[in-house]
Amino acid sequence: MKKDRLTVLFYRRSTVTKTGECAIRMRISVNGTRIDSNTGKYIDPALWNQSKERAKGTSKNAIDVNDYIDETNIKLFKLFQEMQSEGVVATAQELHNRFFNIGVHKVVERMIITTFQEHNQECRALMGRDFELGTIKKYETITRLLQRYIKKKYEVDDLPLTSLDRDFVHGFEMYLKIDRNQQQNTVARYMKGLKKITNRALANDWITKDPFAGIKVRTVQTNPTFLTLDELHIIYRRHFDGVLDVVRDMFVMAAFTGLAFIDISNLKREHVVEDNDGNMWIRKPRQKTDIVQNIPLLDIPKAILKKYEDNQKAAEKGTLLPVPCNQVMNRYLKEIGNICEIDKVLTTHVARHTYATVCLSQGVRIENVSKMLGHTSIKMTQHYARVLDSSIMEDMQNIREVMAWKSRG
Numbered sequence: 001m002k003k004d005r006l007t008v009l010f011y012r013r014s015t016v017t018k019t020g021e022c023a024i025r026m027r028i029s030v031n032g033t034r035i036d037s038n039t040g041k042y043i044d045p046a047l048w049n050q051s052k053e054r055a056k057g058t059s060k061n062a063i064d065v066n067d068y069i070d071e072t073n074i075k076l077f078k079l080f081q082e083m084q085s086e087g088v089v090a091t092a093q094e095l096h097n098r099f100f101n102i103g104v105h106k107v108v109e110r111m112i113i114t115t116f117q118e119h120n121q122e123c124r125a126l127m128g129r130d131f132e133l134g135t136i137k138k139y140e141t142i143t144r145l146l147q148r149y150i151k152k153k154y155e156v157d158d159l160p161l162t163s164l165d166r167d168f169v170h171g172f173e174m175y176l177k178i179d180r181n182q183q184q185n186t187v188a189r190y191m192k193g194l195k196k197i198t199n200r201a202l203a204n205d206w207i208t209k210d211p212f213a214g215i216k217v218r219t220v221q222t223n224p225t226f227l228t229l230d231e232l233h234i235i236y237r238r239h240f241d242g243v244l245d246v247v248r249d250m251f252v253m254a255a256f257t258g259l260a261f262i263d264i265s266n267l268k269r270e271h272v273v274e275d276n277d278g279n280m281w282i283r284k285p286r287q288k289t290d291i292v293q294n295i296p297l298l299d300i301p302k303a304i305l306k307k308y309e310d311n312q313k314a315a316e317k318g319t320l321l322p323v324p325c326n327q328v329m330n331r332y333l334k335e336i337g338n339i340c341e342i343d344k345v346l347t348t349h350v351a352r353h354t355y356a357t358v359c360l361s362q363g364v365r366i367e368n369v370s371k372m373l374g375h376t377s378i379k380m381t382q383h384y385a386r387v388l389d390s391s392i393m394e395d396m397q398n399i400r401e402v403m404a405w406k407s408r409g
Contacts, residue, residue, distance in 0.1 A: 004080075010069055022048070025039060026038075076099060079098045115197060138193060165211050172191075225350050226353040231342050232354060236300065247328070247333060249307065250329065253351075254355070257355065258295060263284060267282070272297070289376055334346060356381065
């Protein structure tokens, strides 16, 4: 990057006043722009050393002039550094105005990383009310990635919010894809997090132009991994010991209820209710959307709840199940998949995909699946659920027979 350059020159005018002195002037030069101004200091022409830009001798006036020159140099270079740190375009006129306080109202400009950190602190303060830990960690990850990107490209620790333009946004996207080797949907998730902060900056007039104007954050359609009933049966019937046994049970519980990991973790006694016909239900607001999920309890999840009803770890947490943290769950689920010879990457969310897909394949209406999953729209359910091939073939059997009959005719 090209560095800004500042030079300051002090010189005396050739015109002599009635007192026999010449005015000392100052020339500020920045990146090819320059401006001259009076200093308010005067010197006897014979006592001025132009090569040293100093007054000669030890008279009171000479000392005063030299002190002024020293202090002015220090102040100008300090103001110049402040302009650079603020991201202000450096010009001789702007530096001159700041030095003489001409039309300058000192405003501390907001910085990108500082603004993100303030946002994250607010989220932390509202954790459990407006924000979940996973969301907060996402924004903290974006903050760290932005810090690394700014350090790599701009060689500074932070930049003013005014630096957030289209070039910055595009550069950050390329950094995520090339330097960090992130997949498109992960990139999109981080870019949407950045966009939230730029929208906040626009709303507060911290920036005046939308850096995302004309930029579309693109996601790609993925095919969620899910298990067939046969694969789920293999996992459920397999004998495990210790933590593998617990992880398997939590996974199966989610696969038979559709509860997300955070909702399984926070499942409490008041969420399990009995209706007037003696049927057991899970009725719990989904942590992510606060939409109440109404899920009938089948025999297998009932048996799992029974198995852990006296579990000490669950009791200490005030929950029904001793769910390990998400990282532990996913680590041991990979091991369970290998042991059961299932050629799919098992994660906690695969259980939720499995529930939605199996329900649809068994004829449960998508409207009901959507309600059980706690989705805000059926469109979200269509993204999660994929109908099994066997169900498609069953639905197409009659059409096959009709088409065969017509071909004979």
